[in-house]
Amino acid sequence: MAGLYIHIPFCKQACHYCDFHFSTGTRGREEMVAAICREIALQKDYLAGETLESVYFGGGTPSLLEVADVGRIFDAVHAHFHVADGAEITLEANPDDLSPAKIAGLAATPVNRLSIGIQSFHDPHLRFLNRAHSAREATDCIRLAQDAGLTNLSIDLIYAIPHPDHSVWEADLGKALALQVPHVSAYCLTIEPGTVFGNWLRRGKLPAPDEHFAAEQFERLVGGLSQHGYEQYEISNFARPGWYARHNTNYWKNRKYLGVGPSAHSFDGAGRQYNVANNAQYLKAIKEGRVPGTPESLTPAESANEYIMTSLRTQWGCDTGYVQRQFGFDLLQLNRRYLGNCQQQNLLTIRDGVITLAAKGKLLADRIAADLFIC
Ligand code: SF4
Structure with a gap:
């Protein structure tokens, strides 16, 4: 069994901490979807006929896709791969994209799991991070998804956001528990060079990360979630029993996966391949019938x-x-x-x-x- 990762390289705006590959805006979305479908065909033999146990739309912001785009990509997947019955099909989403119509549309596609980029339920922290959504939208989209039957939900949270005490982090954890999502991924705020925060740090506008503060928040995270029955099955990932993310678990267990789209990585059990992290170069190569991937063989x-x-x-x-x-x-x-x-x-x-x-x-x-x- 193997996995398929699909990278959607568009975001509404750049979050201040993020160094992933994306371009802002969705210009060229249809062309990108067509190229991804073409790459799926070009890469049909990469997994040597293994059945897909998971498909993961990551990014970027896959929830910027139209529901019809998701359907088009699935047609390509089904044309070239065998997808297991009951496969885990995850789509990363941001709260501001999850309107009732979008959720209803996604619920009618093979997508059966949403990974929602909440990051915080606290408006000042969301503004600090330059997220495009409000705390209210964060809460509402989770309830809307649950009401639409998309109950296999994961939310991302960020801890160690500078604050005088732990009150906001404790409130964020309390909110996540109250909303009864079965899976939580929580990441420490890290400052990457080349991001807005990286520039602020260099210019003295942002204090250096406080390791002690981060460790205290991590302890609150682990303690709070484990008290409520969540299992810490990976350092940053917590799930109620039976709700582990299959796609990510397969990465950690060294299983094969194919990554399509700009900047996506693949692993065939022996070596890795890295697609070019540039939308224009990616589109040009695919148009010429080439996969713009650089193989890397590891010692x-x-x-x-x-x-x-x-x-x-x-x-x-x-x-x-x-x-x-x-x-x-x-x-x-x-x-x-x-x-x-x-x-x-x-x-x-x-x-x-x-x-x-x-x-x-x-x-x-x-x-x-x-x-x-x-x-
Ligand atoms: S954190 Fe997500 S939404 Fe924000 S810029 Fe990065 S990929 Fe886009």
């Missing part, structure tokens, strides 16, 4: 390090037996002393050769993964 050490980085973030942990079989490295032997120290500090556990981060270790996940990297 065994690079592949092992990718696996260590992603698997350590999950509840399934890093299976050192898999690392040995797949890449030829004995992680336990190579890091015997370091892992012993981490166990003593209650940062992780090792059971049947699987390294799993403990609560304290999750705060240091990137550092621990880097320490385990094979040089």
Whole structure:
């Protein structure tokens, strides 16, 4: 079983923190949809006939598509791939696009899961982030989707937004719980170079991120959601039992996926391919019947390090037996002393050769993964 990712490279406006690939406005939308359909045909053999277990419309802002565009893309998918019965079909959406008509239209397509970019239920924070929606729209769209039968909902939240105390973050978590969404993805605000926040930081208009404040908010997140029955199955992802995101879980488990659209990545089990992150160049190549993808073959050490980085973030942990079989490295032997120290500090556990981060270790996940990297 494999996954299909479809990148829709349009947004209404640039959020101040975002460094994803998109252009503002939807000029050329129809041409882009046609090109994506063409790429789906060109890439039909990439997954070697594997059935699709998940399809994910990401971006950018896929909810800027017309419902008919979604239908057109699905016609192309069904023409060239076998989609499993009950496959998870997710579309990322922003609250300001989710009118009652749009939700009703989407509910009539194969889309059966929405991932909604809420980020905050607090208007001043939404303005600070330069989001295009209000707190009211955030709440309303969740209720509208639930009323339309789209109950498989995930919402994105951002924590560590500068504020004198934790009151807004606690209110955001309370709101998410009250709305009874089964899946929450929560990300720490990071400041990326080249973004508006990156420029503000460089010019002293924004304070440097406060790691201590972020750690306190992360603890509130984990504590608050776990008290209400959510499982932290990946460091940033929480779900009620039975509501894990299948598409993302497959990334973390190193399964195959095809990515189509500008800037999309693919993985065929052995190597990766990166589509050009430029809309005009993408359209030109597809028009010429070429996939504008750059293949990247990873060394065994690079592949092992990718696996260590992603698997350590999950509840399934890093299976050192898999690392040995797949890449030829004995992680336990190579890091015997370091892992012993981490166990003593209650940062992780090792059971049947699987390294799993403990609560304290999750705060240091990137550092621990880097320490385990094979040089
Ligand atoms: S966060 Fe989402 S909506 Fe905002 S600019 Fe980035 S891709 Fe677009």
